[in-house]
Each structure stands twice: as structure tokens, then as C-alpha cells.
Amino acid sequence: xESGAGKHWTEEEVKALLSVWSEKNIRKQLHGTLRNKGIFxxxxxxxxxxxxxxxxxxxxAKYKNLKYEYxxxxxxxxxxxxxxxxxxxxxxxxILRYEPVTQLAAEESGRCSVTEAxxxxxxxxxxxx
Numbered sequence: 001x002e003s004g005a006g007k008h009w010t011e012e013e014v015k016a017l018l019s020v021w022s023e024k025n026i027r028k029q030l031h032g033t034l035r036n037k038g039i040f041x042x043x044x045x046x047x048x049x050x051x052x053x054x055x056x057x058x059x060x061a062k063y064k065n066l067k068y069e070y071x072x073x074x075x076x077x078x079x080x081x082x083x084x085x086x087x088x089x090x091x092x093x094x095i096l097r098y099e100p101v102t103q104l105a106a107e108e109s110g111r112c113s114v115t116e117a118x119x120x121x122x123x124x125x126x127x128x129x
Contacts, residue, residue: 009054009062011087012052013047013052013054014062014066014087014088015088015091016047016050016051016052017043017047017052017059017062017063017066018088018091018092018095019050020043020046020047020050021043021063021095022091022094022095026039026042026043027095030063036060037056037060040056040057040059040060040063041056043056043059043063044056044058044059047059066088066092067092067096069086070086070089070092070093070096072084073085073086073089074093
């Protein structure tokens, strides 16, 4: 059972979650967002419109579990173990395949430039003191 779920998710409930999750604006908001309670409240409301009664905590727990299971299977496949499978793998692959990995590099270069900017301003600040 998922954390705080109270009952197992049915196949229809998971499909509804995946359909909402697959929307571009949802994927974009979920990627790289640490404080995402508001996004999951929105997802829970969207699921209610589709007839799925789950609260935001249940949605977040299922999202995290599906993502973890997907990455485990994906890693196994990349390591040559094709025996490891999961339901909805192809659906999740379609959703998660396009997560911008290059964003991390952009953030890192942004951090470097900020650090360089701070380093460049520090000597001037020290020389004025």
C-alpha cells in the first residue's frame, strides 16, 4: 500500500493519474520543483473531475512510487537486465523521457557564473574598505 493511501490504486486510477501527469504544463511544473504541494492539490482536483477520489498526499505518494519503480526498471534495462518489468513502463517512459537533463548543466553553469560574479565583486568590495 502507498503511504497514506488507505487502499491500493486501481488500474483506472493510475491511468487517470498518468493522463494528468502527461500534460506538458504539469510535467514542467513537477520537474525540479521541491515544494510541490500546490501542484499535487491541483492534480487531485483534476483526478476528482475524472472520478478518482484521492487527496494530494496520495497523489504525491503514487507519483513518487511510480517514478522510483520506473527508474529502477530503466536502470536494470540499461544494465542489460531486460527481465525486470513494470506495468505502465511505456507510459512512464513517454512522460519521463523528456525531462530536461540539460537543465542541471544550465543551473550548474548559472551557479558558476554567479560564483564568478561574486568573486569578481568581492575584491572590489574589499579594496573599497
